[in-house]
Amino acid sequence: MSVNQSGWRPERPSAADAGAATATGNRALMLEEPLIFEIGSTRTTGVDFADGDVRHDRLGDLTRKTPIGLPGLSEPETVRHYTRLSRQNYAIDLGLFPLGSCTMKHNPRLNERIARLPGFADVHPLQPVDTVQGALGVINQLAFWLIDLTGMHGVAMSPKAGAHGELCGVLCIKAALEARGDTERRVMLVPESAHGTNPATAAFAGFTVEDIPATAAGRVDLAALKARLGPDVAGVMITNPNTCGLFEPELKEISDAVHAAGGYVYCDGANFNAIVGRVRPGDLGIDAMHINLHKTFSTPHGGGGPGSGPVVLSEALSPYGPLPYTARTADGHIHLIEEERAQEFSDEHFGGKHDSFGRMTAFHGQMGMFTRALTYILSHGADGLRQVAEDAVLNANYVLRRLEDVLDAPFAASGPCMHEAIFSDAGFPDGFSTLDVAKGLIDEGFHPMTIYFPLVVHGAMLVEPTETESKATLDQFIDALRSVATRAKAGDPSLKAAPHFAPRRRLDETLAARKPVLVWKDKAPLADAAE
């Protein structure tokens, strides 16, 4: 039975209605939300406390006397504030998020449930080792499987994110060079197409960064690289598959040449999703590679972290990895090797060869990400992970081939891509840019692809669909991008003003940088807390 029995039918709205302002500034489900500083009060709290004495008798003269200025909200207000904010975000849960080199795949909810089991979530990092065997077991199991998946010799689990993992790998290289008394190698070679963290990391570790040129086919120029190698080169940092979405077919030759010249090969593993289960980086001669658990192994990006960046290491670099590490001995017991036992354990089990460069972070690394990543690996298994790489590569090639007639694909002629497809802004009329295409896609309900990266492609658009997208979603995205690209090429002026339908129009980033407003400044002082 129909709910509407009156016979009323909606009328077609007039154009004027659509543009009408509302009294609140809200547009139905699109709700404006003030800052907590505008709606909260320092006297309000959303937490009830047990009655009890709150003496401050051991603080001496350090008792806080001035107001802090922290507004509080009741629980319903808090839930509404953050729920309203959340609705102004695009997310993988809403749709395709094709940011190239970011691997925005579905985040399985089982992973979230597992990470929240009290046995993992409510355990202190300094508990006696006997009380945390399950937690150490997770770290150890994940460590062994990352070694299996990459064909490497060892793994450092504690780095906190990809860039921290890069730092770990580069420090292993430096430690290995120092250990053999080779202190003149100060140059790290990095391709121009590398992610910005590569040169920043090398510089942070005290290396001088030099560019490696690329060929017209978007690969490392092996001949030019060989010519640059010498006694001052510590190593190279290569991304494979590279940031143009292409496999480096000569990586083994590169590794051999670098090793022959006395250097080491760091591989940026940000794009491991393309080859997981099909290729083991260890077979390509690399010495160190970080793995972004928040990319390939599906731990959520959370609006900018937390990440996790374990680093797999070759036999040559394994002895230098950071503390702490976990290791299982023949009796099945899992050991946590911290500073105090490092030498003793190394003597007993590694023939004295372990010579860690030290600690990179407090405690043990991103445990919450380890539980999620291990859950992900268990769910997929070796067969499922191989299928992950295949579907990721299939989806990217499908996007590449279905769009190359409307968008310039600079490397399409040289063969298939890996997990991401790259396009350029060639053919756009004056005044129209990659940015306009990105903003147009927002109106179509998609998060834009990575834009203007890598730098080696003019107006780059790097599309990484990942394996967790259906063909129907890809088709819809392709149609949307095709439409927007066609409008850009036709010089459609409405595209310059896009997005029209997002919570905000284009934002003035120049103003933000010229007059930085980084914290809220009260128009009037907040009322003092009652204490």
Added chain:
Amino acid sequence: MRYLPLTPSDRQEMLATIGVPHIDALFADVPEHARLPGPIEGLPLHATELAVERHMTALARQNTVAGEVPFFLGCGAYRHHVPASVDHLIQRGEFLTAYTPYQPEIAQGTLQMLFEFQTQVARLFGTDVANASMYDGSTACWEAITMARRVTRRGKAVLSAGLHPHYVSVAKTMARFTGDQLQTALPTLTGEPDTDTLIAQVDDDTSCVVVQYPDILGRIGDLSALADACHAKKALLIAVVTEPVALGALRAPGEMGADIVVGEGQSLGVGLQFGGPYVGLFGCSDKLVRQMPGRLCGETVDADGKRGFVLTLSTREQHIRREKATSNICTNSGLCALAFSIHMTLLGEAGLRRLAGLNHAGACHAADRLATVPGVELITSRFFNEFTLKLSKEARPVVRQLADRGILAGVSLGRLYPGEAELANGLVVAVTETTTPEDVAVLADGLTEVLS
């Protein structure tokens, strides 16, 4: 496979569109010798959700859960009650499954949250500004030291003996490679922090003094004189806060003259999680902001003149500056920053002060009770929610014996400073609002038995 939407017929159709006969053709660039013929050995095959849950639950059961026993560990990670709404809200997919807000028009939720977070942290620390988070307290601490080097163009950092030994280790690891000079010292089992020693160490080559507040033994001291001594030599004072709840009761480091304040935000919203992920807090004065590491969110307007937020001052960052960046940090700890911020919003100033008061009162009660146990001496004279006991025996075996009795008694200094005989009898005990008087009584009884 439940996470892979493509059907076999989709795959065939797509291969046909691409114009290749088989998936292997798309991996043609992989050299022959590196192509794996089948699933990697050593790993199991795919498993059902139920089977995976059983496996992981069995592993989780092998750990002693902090909330199920009398629990007194701190030293950089604290167990506080986190309201249920915090975890509910951070699991909204729009927060959980979003990326770094590179397209601000469709990331205002994350950006506004970060702006609020930055303001909360700056106010708590008493600094002008704060960034959008670092990995954790220990890495934030090292980043602050390198920032002081850039600001002062000096390479010698003086680290307090009361700085968390893991933080010292991280700095030592990094300094070995960067060539920074670090002056470090071991703590002594005394009641007051090493402020006077630090003041005496500041000279014309000092880039910064790094002091923890409250320190690793739970001690607190006024930072004002130390700040003056640093500023007299044009060095920076870096204060490290591993327990932000303390600042609900204690004067803010910024207010006492610290130039950079960094911290571990885990206490609010995040939980113990066996050490990570946590959230690094980083605040500083306005004049240092362009030397800051990490992401910053700033206010601006959109094309219609509406207020909005963007990531800003990115000319400091690696994706623009590459090898000249202030830091290599990219992904930080956004979701943990959200959890921190929601918890702080629920508390508000009144709630934070009340929470801090309860923590301190509980710690005072516990310290007094435990000091009556024969063989136990209370070392710390001024403290917030954590204090140090000197036992009549080596503390590490005592902690193990108490763990066998189902009591997680605290952190032995032998665990943190292995091989240091002077510290071996030290036990650091933390008390929060989750600690009950019964827990304290159980610990007191346990200590009485083990020490007798």
